[in-house]
Structures are given as C-alpha cells and as structure tokens.
Amino acid sequence: MTLKELVDCIEGVVVNGQERLEEKFDGVFISDLLSDVMGHAHEGNVWLTIQTHNNVVAVALLLNLAAIVFTAGNAPDAATIEKGKEEGVVLLATKLSTFEAAGRIYQKLQ
C-alpha cells in the first residue's frame, strides 16, 4: 500500500512529504510512548500517534519510519513541521480517531 492510498483511506492531510506519497509502507505501529516506538516499531512502518511535539521527528528518522500520522485532529507543532521538512520525514494528519484510522488501514491491508 502506498502513502497516497493511506492518505485517501484515512481522509488525511499531507503536512509534509507530498513528493514521497508514491512510496510504499510496511505495516503500522501505534503508540504514544516514544520508548515503546523506539523499542518495537519496524523500519518502513507508518506510526499513528497523538504526540505532536518535534521529538517525534527524531524517532521517525532514527527508525526509518515511512510516515507519522497525527490522529484525532491533533495538529503537529510548528517546530515539528519545520523539523520534518528539514529532515525529510513524511507527516500526515487525520481527524479520525486512532481506532478508526487503524481500523480502516487494517481493512485495506487485508
């Protein structure tokens, strides 16, 4: 599944990384605890979270995650967007709850 298909599936907004939407991702990881993500997310995962501060970019970058999705209408901080642009990390946002976004992606991946 490509990031473009993901955006459509969760009625998402592209905050950063428009040029990378044709890239494929490999599974989803959901957590709001950064160490949990560091310890358990895999390279190529899309990460669903409600954490919006700029440290999420560092986590995504270190793990080579495919994208961060800010769920439930949580908008990333200005510093997060700036850092995402600087480091080339794909940032997406959706109004859907984490549960609903995950459910839709799960269905689509089946």
Added chain:
Amino acid sequence: MDRAGMSLEIPVEGNNFSAAGEAASRVKKTLLRLGIDSQLVRRVAIATYEAEMNMVIHSDGGKIILQVDEEEIKVQAVDQGRGISDLELAMKEGYSTAPDEVREMGFGAGMGLPNIKKCADRLEIKSVVNEGTTVVMGFKYQP
C-alpha cells in the same frame, strides 16, 4: 574501511527537549557514512537515543562520545546531575522517576534502560548520586 581510532564527541543539553535526539541522529549518520551495517546502526541509534533522552530528562547535561574501533562500536553517555540512586530499580521495565509533564510528552515510560539493554552487547552503568552518571554501551560487529 579504516575503523580504527574514529571518535566523535557531541554535547547534550539537560532539559532541552527540542534538540533531543540530535546526538543520536549524528551518531547514526556518522556510522552509515562509515559503511557500518544498517541493522547494527539501528541498534546503536536506538540505544544512543535512549541514553540521550535520559540525559535530557534527568541530568544537567553532558556528552555522548562515539568511538569506532576494530573490536566494537562504543558509545558513552556521560552526564552531570543527580545520578541514579537505585540502579537495580532503574533497570526495571516500567519503573520511572520522570515528572508528569515529561510523561505527558510520551517520555519517561520506564523503557529507556531496558531498551538499551536489549540493543547493546555490553552495558556498564556507573552513577554517583548528586554527581552524575556514565553509561557505556558496546556493540559488536558480528551479532
């Protein structure tokens, strides 16, 4: 590739959450540039990130020292600050002394040191209360 003698020292500021993760990023980029295997770099990056976050959350700052030699990759996190009073407890998954506002940001879940232990092949922690902590992590080239 000449690995011998490569060394890098990166300062880390205590309580500066916006810069947190930059030392780990620099370590990762440096190792990838040296042509180190990406899975090994991943382990080093995760452990370095956790050590760096511990310094940001709990110390007055310090430095991350990366040393690449023939035998192993060594990362040292050396800080000044309050230190760790009960190391055994600190190693326990889920145990944390992080303040609430830090936890709300998703840090301080008590998984940092356990994550380091999982990623590193060698781990030494020396801590003196009210002086500081030194975490030494070693990573072998062959798993």
